[in-house]
Amino acid sequence: MSSSASAVESDREQVLTTTPGPILVLGAPGSGKGTQAKELIKHWGIPHISTGDLLRANRDRGTDLGKIADGLMKRGELVPDSLVNEMVAARLKEPDTARGYILDGFPRTLGQASWLDGRLATQKGSLPVVAVSIHVDYNQLLRRITGRRTCPACGAIYNIYLNPPKKDGLCDVDGTTLVHRADDTEEAFKERMRSYGALTEPVIEHYRGLGRFAEVDGDGPIAAIAAGIVAAVERLRQ
């Protein structure tokens, strides 16, 4: 590479490090979106916005949105687009999103995707979204979901089959009793996979069609998968 080409390349890397823009992490329940988003914030220093986490926080605070979302979430059904879009709009107004953000679990429907695309198109200077989907086989997803336990205090994620805590049922970091999400049962998983296939896979096709999509293999060490996502985003942003 000539010295001017390498200077352009390093400028691009610099821009990407300072302004990664909106990044969507897509994938079926259990594909590791949350785990990967936590790795990616270390790389880019931008916020992780999980619509599942925001809805659970609303449920725990007993807000009107939380009351509506609670039953739907337990059954593995989606919360209506208008409510989720409004919640995301409020979060995106916060100043920490200026350089970019990692959206985890949103958009999950074509309606949410076109709302997001429309919103970004009217925002001066905003980069378009790039989407990366994490692919994991069905049986592996089922094992990950039914074995998943999370720490309500620090958010650490364990799996009783694949990555158990040192002491049964307790967080390694702070000793808090781990929780098993009500929608991490086999029955709710099946409903979540059904809505994923019917409603979220078209979102993948939408971003693929726009040339702003990449898929990574989600079966492997966490750091290797994160490196694959970073490389994919860098390629898509060139």
Ligand code: AMP
């Ligand atoms: P997650 O933590 O991403 O697996 O989300 C847990 C549950 O929250 C989902 O099964 C849905 O019931 C609900 N949810 C999260 N994100 C969305 C979204 N973008 N649209 C509709 N419902 C959502």
